[in-house]
Ligand SMILES: NC(=O)C1=CN([C@@H]2O[C@H](COP(=O)(O)OP(=O)(O)OC[C@H]3O[C@@H](n4cnc5c(N)ncnc54)[C@H](O)[C@@H]3O)[C@@H](O)[C@H]2O)C=CC1
């Protein structure tokens with residue numbers, strides 16, 4: 001029986017308050033309005049950014065909300081005026097929209113899109129500035145324009161990437177955030193050249209994807225830095241050629257790296273969200289040209305600092321969101337690359353669980369062995 005035009009009641013994990021366990025609730029999901037798409041979510045992974053907002057440290061965090069932004073599913077119904085997807089299409093919801101019409105999209109200089117960002121940051125849909133989620137009439141905020149910890153979600157049409165229907169959704173859900181972020185930080189933001197020396201701070205999913213991207217770009221050395229020595233063995237499979245544990249050294253880690261590389265690395269990537277490490281990542285770069293890319297998300301109130309002399313003498317400090325990928329245009333391309341075995345995805349999935357086990361899944365995520373935990377969303 002078609003559910004088009006009907007309110008759907010389904011299960012979702014609701015964050016009622018910061019840091020309190022998520023609660024599986026029966027949630028009412030309203031039909032999509034003009035320019036909106038309702039998606040049946042089949043699989044979602046957990047990302048550290050979900051945990052960050054849940055912790056209460058995200059200045060944009062609103063409660064109660066439905067978190068989640070790394071997922072894949074099938075279009076259930078579309079609102080008026082939606083032309084690029086239809087019911088039955090396999091899709092990845094994209095927290096970074098791409099409208100192709102706004103000043104940002106037309107600039108050719110960024111993957112950021114301005115069309116719906118104001119609404120997604122306020123936890124509502126652009127049309128009427130209201131939520132499509134409610135529990136017995138009480139509105140529940142959206143998150144990052146995706147809210148994939150729900151069996152059904154409503155997103156803006158500019159936030160939907162249509163993908164190859166043959167692609168396994170329990171794997172390609174990862175292409176909604178962490179893996180593209182690392183690959184794109186190397187390919188789009190830094191534009192690493194063959195022969196470069198690269199330093200990757202933090203060997204979680206994002207850092208490993210940076211290493212994978214650097215290897216593919218022809219880097220001569222990929223130095224992985226992590227305080228957890230358990231990370232090193234696995235990282236070799238993703239392209240890391242050398243390991244440094246800051247705990248093994250008395251000197252500041254930037255000095256250790258400068259000494260190891262005859263003056264500094266060509267490119268560094270901070271994939272942790274720690275502002276002291278961001279400084280070290282900049283200062284381990286080679287004088288005259290070294291570029292450091294901030295990928296990690298630091299909490300509200302945190303600030304970066306360095307001596308301006310570091311920049312005067314030619315080092316460059318950059319940041320990246322979703323690895324600079326244009327979501328609707330390039331996520332399908334990434335799925336195709338995965339299908340052709342040109343990029344890894346399966347290797348990042350270390351745990352598979354269900355929506356009902358989501359609190360336990362977050363505990364695994366914070367444990368050292370987990371890269372990505374994928375939740376099966378439907379019963
Ligand atoms: N800019 C963007 O578009 C995106 C940013 N992120 C952010 O990227 C960051 C990394 O994400 P994941 O890889 O999933 O996290 P993760 O927690 O799996 O990996 C972080 C790694 O850093 C290591 N680490 C922690 N403190 C360290 C220190 N002081 N020195 C060296 N290593 C240290 C940990 O042992 C861990 O291996 C998070 O902050 C996340 O929010 C995630 C996705 C997109």
Ligand SMILES: N[C@@H](CCC(=O)N[C@@H](CSC=O)C(=O)NCC(=O)O)C(=O)O
Pocket residue numbers: 047048049050058059060061096112117177297298299300320321322
């Ligand atoms: N609301 C947060 C923003 C955190 C942030 O920087 N998010 C990244 C994506 S992290 C994904 O896992 C991003 O792409 N930012 C660009 C954007 O438009 O949000 C805060 O204020 O700290």
Ligand SMILES: [Zn+2]
Pocket residue numbers: 047048049050069070177178
């Ligand atoms: Zn993420």
Ligand SMILES: [Zn+2]
Pocket residue numbers: 097098099100101102103104105106112113114115
């Ligand atoms: Zn746009």
